[in-house]
Amino acid sequence: MNEKTVAFIFARSGSKGVKDKNIQLINNIPLIGYSINIAKDSNLFSDIVVSTDSQEIADIANLYGASTPFNRPADLATDESSEWLSWQHAVNSYMNITKFDYFFSLPVTSPLRSKNDILSMKDYFMDNSFDIVLGMTESHRSPYFNIVNKKDDGSVERVIDRANTISRRQDAPKTYDLTTTGYITTPDYILNNNNLFDGIVGGYEIPMNRSLDIDSEYDLMIARKILETNE
Numbered sequence: 147m148n149e150k151t152v153a154f155i156f157a158r159s160g161s162k163g164v165k166d167k168n169i170q171l172i173n174n175i176p177l178i179g180y181s182i183n184i185a186k187d188s189n190l191f192s193d194i195v196v197s198t199d200s201q202e203i204a205d206i207a208n209l210y211g212a213s214t215p216f217n218r219p220a221d222l223a224t225d226e227s228s229e230w231l232s233w234q235h236a237v238n239s240y241m242n243i244t245k246f247d248y249f250f251s252l253p254v255t256s257p258l259r260s261k262n263d264i265l266s267m268k269d270y271f272m273d274n275s276f277d278i279v280l281g282m283t284e285s286h287r288s289p290y291f292n293i294v295n296k297k298d299d300g301s302v303e304r305v306i307d308r309a310n311t312i313s314r315r316q317d318a319p320k321t322y323d324l325t326t327t328g329y330i331t332t333p334d335y336i337l338n339n340n341n342l343f344d345g346i347v348g349g350y351e352i353p354m355n356r357s358l359d360i361d362s363e364y365d366l367m368i369a370r371k372i373l374e375t376n377e
Contacts, residue, residue, distance in 0.1 A: 277345030
């Protein structure tokens with residue numbers, strides 16, 4: 147029996163950090179096009195599905211070869227909407243069309259990921275007993291050393307205070323930043339849990355140079371510089 151892995155790309159209309167972020171052009175390619183193209187290039191997926199509330203985004207997704215078999219409800223396309231509920235809606239909607247075995251989210255905001263990142267994350271998931279695997283990259287700041295909370299009186303304190311045992315960054319335990327490179331799990335895990343961290347979560351390490359997450363105009367500028375230079 148051939149197991150089916152489906153790529154899901156979630157791209158709602160509207161964005162506060164970057165206006166129309168999902169369709170911003172880089173090298174004349176809309177940002178969503180990078181996620182679709184890398185998914186196609188991997189030859190891993192039986193389908194590439196875009197979940198969106200926008201007809202414009204749907205049309206662009208179709209142009210680049212993705213399918214848009216259902217509409218994303220308006221209440222799941224706001225700044226306050228739960229990403230997990232959007233995942234559940236997408237899984238339920240798609241399973242009404244056809245069954246599949248593995249869910250792979252490829253966020254639009256990670257245009258620097260490589261084909262091998264996707265393939266290696268799938269292998270890592272299959273070779274281990276995690277409920278879900280996500281991308282991560284080594285942190286360059288640490289809650290044990292140089293990340294602080296600001297209190298009401300304006301003073302600051304380290305998020306994790308171990309001043310008696312850690313006085314240098316090099317001595318702090320290694321920590322990781324989550325990336326938006328990708329998330330792989332099963333439909334059952336999404337439908338039967340309330341959030342990503344309900345089960346056993348595995349982290350697949352991605353190099354920093356492929357871990358950019360576009361959340362601001364500054365991030366978009368960096369992505370443009372990198373992708374235009376590499377063209």
